[in-house]
Amino acid sequence: MVITPRDAPWLKDNLYAVRTPEGIEADAAEARKQGADIVVVSMHWGIEYKPVSAEQKKYADALLRSGQVDWIIGNHPHIVQPCQKIDGRYVSYALGNLFSGQQAAYLPGTADGAYASVTFTRDADGKISQSMTYQPTYQDQKTRVVQLATPSQNPASYAKTTATMGAFGCDAKPAS
Template structure:
């Protein structure tokens, strides 16, 4: 165990020092594909393969000659993965960290989706130094291995804790994710590739953008201020880009071959179940533009309702997925609630794409190792009913899975 972990750390540190690009090397070409194929069965949709974002000199792919062929995919998304120090203590094994037990209950749901997307609200450390202290988040690299093993294909990394470990943290986060075959949509450590989406090759090709109200922990202040020395990161600030800039990025992604554009937005008011005017205004503009097909919202740490606008879904906030927040530490009731939201996209022979949304309520069991468990009418019923009520508050047609 120790030898394998030392080898992994050595490999990651090698990537930090040996690569010619500050953002680190791409994972081996077969890493994501091998992991994906092992999760595919005759009853499950084929997993997406990971496409690296194109460089500025890359040639845009030609449109597929079968662009209007019938096709369908599912995208599963979760809320904030926010490992407080108490979460990491529960994950400590003595010679490293193990998060598998915390995610075990939701693995079947994530693994059966074509694409799994997480909201990573922490930096990742390549050598497990400078780890999380209070509200400054930097998590062990083993978290990425668990995320990939559970079935995630990539993560949104734009949030108000992006800069918690500084520029080094931004660089190492991408390197650790790449080493485990995970895409990153969010800020880059250099101007090269800034604002480029993560891309997933599937029966319907997907581009994923990630933006936040802030990349520094200036709570609840919408700002266009970039971290010191990193002006290119304005590409991931929705206060700087506003709806027009995001729509332009989405249109470029579709011109480059994407059939669908997903946008992760870190927005809203912390611990507030109400959708803000800013969320409604931006969400409405993005979905009515026709350039954006799905919005995944996070940051409030509570479930907020979904809505369907122009035939497309906005999940205003999918709550917490993994954290130590809860009434026992002064957070409001509902801070332990989350969902695995799954959107099914189907394209017919005329090229029209329709959507349907299902979800599974989750709850963080803080008292038993911070395990994320499924909330049902008979298991954690209070959490289940809170989540169902919140999701349907605005008349969203999402269906809860049995």
Template structure:
């Protein structure tokens, strides 16, 4: 059950009376006659995009997935299948470079290709790479990551954004613009930094420089994007509330053309707000990880509904949130998994370790105390 009321109730589109045309009919001779299909003016074009938080790859996750010389990440997305299948597009932040052996967890990540394959096979359409860990394995890691995404795109059609082979590629591909159901959506994924590791030339990673962001926003507008969604990797880790730097940049983004902001990085959900009537979700928190600190196992999935009625511009109609729980290996199941909390209520007997279920429901109950504030803000 989605969090009731987390819908941005925007003004209803006006209904105009039909106009009547006077004309003199002509007889036309046709070899074949096609049936006339009238335009359904009441039926809007709609796109639902679901955003997931940080997909982490800690050492315990890598070890747990190891099988006979390979890696099996099944279970990572199995329990959110309904959420993914109910959306037109699903986006996730992949917080690691890919393919550099030996595979390692914190503080310098490198993940097997199998995690990308599992995500793509389970319906993750777009994967984000502009985050503070993308340079953990240097030039070798970025090259391997880009090669992996090229392979993934060929096999599954999955898209990637945030990191590029060179400046020219970045100019052409940033922002990522996708068209779905006749609506063009621009996604701007960028990071506050790369943990002090310089981005090795000639590679490029989207950052928070406002000149660079301004150029990307202008490219989105010139490329006829109907909706622009900013996806910053920012904020203070483990803080449940946003900081002044996030707020300042959020205001700037909205002033310069963004229609919504959905952030990652703090590893815990943060508050939500409206800026000039436009939604800001400062942090979704983790999607899956080996973390167990307070706030790091409960996360959010945000589904943005974009609607365009006939004769009107596209607009964000609603933002709905689901609470997720990242369950470590040996707790809900043998391996790591993430579940939709509200779907698990009353199913304690399904847990291998019921203590994890109790912690999940306790975290959900505490979240309800702040839910009213979120509802008021959105």
């Protein structure tokens, strides 16, 4: 059952569970019909502080295999979740927190985040391929400043984020 937030009735027709994979696919096909070469879908999905859900996997698989969606960028869980490549297309299930008032001491993982970038390349035959890089980030809990996470700066966050991003065999690389 999908519940529309009482204070946001305009969301009723835009909630992903209402739209369904078929509805999102139809929207993406319409964007292509209107001339879009690349279609990126932003999903507010998943369960806060939990691993990738079966529902997220179901939507990602359906949308990326449809050929209408090129990249799914997800958020809502407030932790970094893996990326995955399905049928040559990426899903970033959740990129964690970039700015939040959450205390990592109470909610482990919520100080971690990532910026992601996908490069789309068209070959001579018109086929589009993709490659992804991402930059792990860490939000300092005292200053609330978002910092880069690298092997030498915030190394524990970097290690956790890179391990998580690659957990589903994603070929995305951390930015150098």
